[in-house]
Amino acid sequence: MSVVETNEAAAQVPENWEPKIIAFCCHWCTYTGADLAGLNRMNYPANVRVLRIPCSGRMNPQYVIEALNKGCDGVLVCGCHPGDCHYVTGNYFARRRMMIFKRLLEYEGLEPDRFQVRWISGAEAGKFRDTVMSVVEQVRALGPLNLTREIPYFELPAVPDGEEAFDAVPEEVVPEEVSA
Amino acid sequence: MSRIGVFLCYCGSNIAGTVDVEAVAEMARSLPEVVYVETNKYTCSDPGQEGVKNAIIEKGIDRVVVGACSPRMHEPTWRKLLADTPVNPYMLEVANLREQCSWVHKDREVATAKAIDLVKMAVAKVARLQPLHSIEIPVHKKALVIGGGIAGMQTALDIADAGFQVTIVERETSLGGKMVMLDKTFPTMDCSACICTPKMSEVGNHPNITVKSYSEVENVSGYIGNFEVTIREKAKFIDYNLCTGCGACETKCPAKVTNAFEQGMSQRTAIYKMFPQAVPAKPVIDAEHCLKLTTGKCGVCSKVCPTGAINYEDEDKLTTETYGAVVFATGYKLIDWKPLYPEYGGGKYEDVITGLQFERLVNASGPTEGHVLRPSDRTEPKSVVIIKCVGSRDPNKGKAYCSRACCMYSAKHAHQYLDKVPDGKCYVFYMDVRTPGKGYDEFYMNTLHDGAQYIRGRVSKIYKEGDKLICKGEDTLTSSQVTVSADMVVLETAMVPADGIDELAAKFTVGRDADSWLVEAHAKLRPVETNTAGIYLAGTCQGPKDIPDSVCQAGAAASKVIGLLNKDALQSNPQISRVNETLCQGDGACVNICPYGAISIVEKQFRENSRKVVRPVAQVNPGLCQGCGACTVTCRAGAMDLLGYTNESIMREVDALCQW
Numbered sequence: 033m034s035v036v037e038t039n040e041a042a043a044q045v046p047e048n049w050e051p052k053i054i055a056f057c058c059h060w061c062t063y064t065g066a067d068l069a070g071l072n073r074m075n076y077p078a079n080v081r082v083l084r085i086p087c088s089g090r091m092n093p094q095y096v097i098e099a100l101n102k103g104c105d106g107v108l109v110c111g112c113h114p115g116d117c118h119y120v121t122g123n124y125f126a127r128r129r130m131m132i133f134k135r136l137l138e139y140e141g142l143e144p145d146r147f148q149v150r151w152i153s154g155a156e157a158g159k160f161r162d163t164v165m166s167v168v169e170q171v172r173a174l175g176p177l178n179l180t181r182e183i184p185y186f187e188l189p190a191v192p193d194g195e196e197a198f199d200a201v202p203e204e205v206v207p208e209e210v211s212a
Numbered sequence: 213m214s215r216i217g218v219f220l221c222y223c224g225s226n227i228a229g230t231v232d233v234e235a236v237a238e239m240a241r242s243l244p245e246v247v248y249v250e251t252n253k254y255t256c257s258d259p260g261q262e263g264v265k266n267a268i269i270e271k272g273i274d275r276v277v278v279g280a281c282s283p284r285m286h287e288p289t290w291r292k293l294l295a296d297t298p299v300n301p302y303m304l305e306v307a308n309l310r311e312q313c314s315w316v317h318k319d320r321e322v323a324t325a326k327a328i329d330l331v332k333m334a335v336a337k338v339a340r341l342q343p344l345h346s347i348e349i350p351v352h353k354k355a356l357v358i359g360g361g362i363a364g365m366q367t368a369l370d371i372a373d374a375g376f377q378v379t380i381v382e383r384e385t386s387l388g389g390k391m392v393m394l395d396k397t398f399p400t401m402d403c404s405a406c407i408c409t410p411k412m413s414e415v416g417n418h419p420n421i422t423v424k425s426y427s428e429v430e431n432v433s434g435y436i437g438n439f440e441v442t443i444r445e446k447a448k449f450i451d452y453n454l455c456t457g458c459g460a461c462e463t464k465c466p467a468k469v470t471n472a473f474e475q476g477m478s479q480r481t482a483i484y485k486m487f488p489q490a491v492p493a494k495p496v497i498d499a500e501h502c503l504k505l506t507t508g509k510c511g512v513c514s515k516v517c518p519t520g521a522i523n524y525e526d527e528d529k530l531t532t533e534t535y536g537a538v539v540f541a542t543g544y545k546l547i548d549w550k551p552l553y554p555e556y557g558g559g560k561y562e563d564v565i566t567g568l569q570f571e572r573l574v575n576a577s578g579p580t581e582g583h584v585l586r587p588s589d590r591t592e593p594k595s596v597v598i599i600k601c602v603g604s605r606d607p608n609k610g611k612a613y614c615s616r617a618c619c620m621y622s623a624k625h626a627h628q629y630l631d632k633v634p635d636g637k638c639y640v641f642y643m644d645v646r647t648p649g650k651g652y653d654e655f656y657m658n659t660l661h662d663g664a665q666y667i668r669g670r671v672s673k674i675y676k677e678g679d680k681l682i683c684k685g686e687d688t689l690t691s692s693q694v695t696v697s698a699d700m701v702v703l704e705t706a707m708v709p710a711d712g713i714d715e716l717a718a719k720f721t722v723g724r725d726a727d728s729w730l731v732e733a734h735a736k737l738r739p740v741e742t743n744t745a746g747i748y749l750a751g752t753c754q755g756p757k758d759i760p761d762s763v764c765q766a767g768a769a770a771s772k773v774i775g776l777l778n779k780d781a782l783q784s785n786p787q788i789s790r791v792n793e794t795l796c797q798g799d800g801a802c803v804n805i806c807p808y809g810a811i812s813i814v815e816k817q818f819r820e821n822s823r824k825v826v827r828p829v830a831q832v833n834p835g836l837c838q839g840c841g842a843c844t845v846t847c848r849a850g851a852m853d854l855l856g857y858t859n860e861s862i863m864r865e866v867d868a869l870c871q872w
Contacts, residue, residue, distance in 0.1 A: 052869075052870070054866060054869055054870075059284075063284070064284065066311070067284055067311040067312065069312075069316060070282070070310065070312055070316050073315055073316070074316060075317070075318060076317075078313075078319070078323065078325070081329055081330065081869050082312055083333070083862070083869065085841070086839055086841055086857055087840040087841055089841060090840065090844060090845065092844065092862075093845075094863070095862055095863065098863055098866045099866045099869075102866065102870035103871075104866075104869070118743075118840075119743075119807055119838060119840030119842065120721075125842050125845070125846070
């Protein structure tokens, strides 16, 4: 991606700057997975603060806007794998909402890596750690989110078409079945 | 102005090893509205808890933040503690300083900074929480069991024996389900009817059990403890109060119908009992085939009935009752193999039969009175091919799963055939032989000793030559082509969920998997509960099972139901959605999205601009709402909020975090 080169703000990274990232995690899967990472004494960067929500279906896009507005450099939303939601269908709703919302953020000029959605189960402590590490590294590479900066130019990813639009969930998330 | 108390735990050295707890406490003291901060070596210990209690009373604290281990660990402990104090149990927030801070970071400075943030976040949230109160949901001490097969009957008996009223809804005219169709049961070779029919009459005569045969669930509303269920009792055209079950009508009825109980291998009359030992032991009139009801001419049964029990004017009856718990025991059916396997003739060869047809063929009360005679010409087959996994373990044509009981019942079929036709030859085509279970492998070994010839491979084609069925297949152990000339072929077909399960499960909002088996709440730890509270699973509706496993699960489901019905009232989870009726526009977006059917639109009267206005608003059923919060985001007016995780509290948490 050409973001790093073109982001002027990134060039002026303050000394000792550390990215601030909020992870919204659903209580039943990802929060459990994060706890398991602790039980296994895994190590990951402290740049991520976990905020517990009951279900990824509870995730209101407003929270992301608030976080980015108030000085967060990145936001991570995590829930159960599609099909595994404790509340049956909550993460399907989250997937659609976050997909559309992500495109809006990108349209507004936010680099795609600053807002990510991941499905992490209660058993995937390793995946939680890896996700946190990669998100922190990606956001670190982008530099501080300076909302007043000139919006850097970058190619928007191609718009998924028709039915595909609902399935074009950020990365890895390929549902076996969309029942909701 | 709230008075927040912050209690920080060292957890021995678990937290204190990496987090400077005193520094966190120092910071917490400077936070607005925090009136008291205490650190403790083990806050969750008895003296620790006592200290929290005393501090709450002495310092007049009304909200509590605990910085300790994960809320998944001790949140219930703290809620319980707060219930004994003036503080509402839901005015609590737990900062996860152990699993998500001290255990995952090594740098003391970094971990302390993060712990400070987590405590700040918790304080910001707790300041915005409102006291919540559980409501008491009364429990109707009555259970509904859907399905009267072995699983349903066992569940009903266990619940009824514990002293609770049970209603069994059975779609067919008699209890018994699939088990009563079987001839013998593996591995003990008990006569199935001999162990099933006593259960049926026990159920039929039990003072606490009401059997609603020939009935189906029409409609459901309500929630755990209070399911309001409407049951449609199909017209039987016979007054069961008068009928003595003498059977005179059945002998005289002129209409002939294919007998589904005998798997289509014989005929029954239009007025019929499913089988001689049926419970209830009284016939019904099959309205589709009765000459009187279809053409208006006949009426023989009413002439021969000695008690005048026949009533051609009978209609479906709808009854509505309230149940505290519901058990699904809807069972299975065999997969319709005919369209899937044209290579096996797709149904055009009469002598290619299913395992269930074979059960009836060897049954003493079946169409051949227990003589193994092939359907086409009623001669004794001297060579029989049994094909396993027809539709099972075959994702291309049938189902990917293993139907679990077939290995054993195909061994049983081979054994039964060789027993009845000592000079016969029996070939079993198999993919694997799976016999886990008490006495199961021994049974399979015995079948091998009986002379059954097991061939590892699938049959690829069956065609007719004269009156023989030629089965072409492969023996994968010798990598050779095998051709067997058979007189009869038995297909051990896959189990699939019973007809109509999708509609029925949707009525109760019970989850189904891709194959429509009902989904348990947790595959290992909650195997008989569903995700809808108060609804339980027994038997094969949850997945393929044999009889011992079905009975086991039935007992487990019954014990869960008994546990529920033993309570007079349930405490509801108060962390549920709440409607702001001023903002609500009544457009019902939340109704559509709720996976539990917990929201409905009701007309309500308001005073607006000093006028009375009636407008629709959403209403949340506190018994059904599970607190997922999906509706809160979908509401365009922002009228929905989730108590305990309100928009405001989450926004303040975000703000607090952003200050770092």
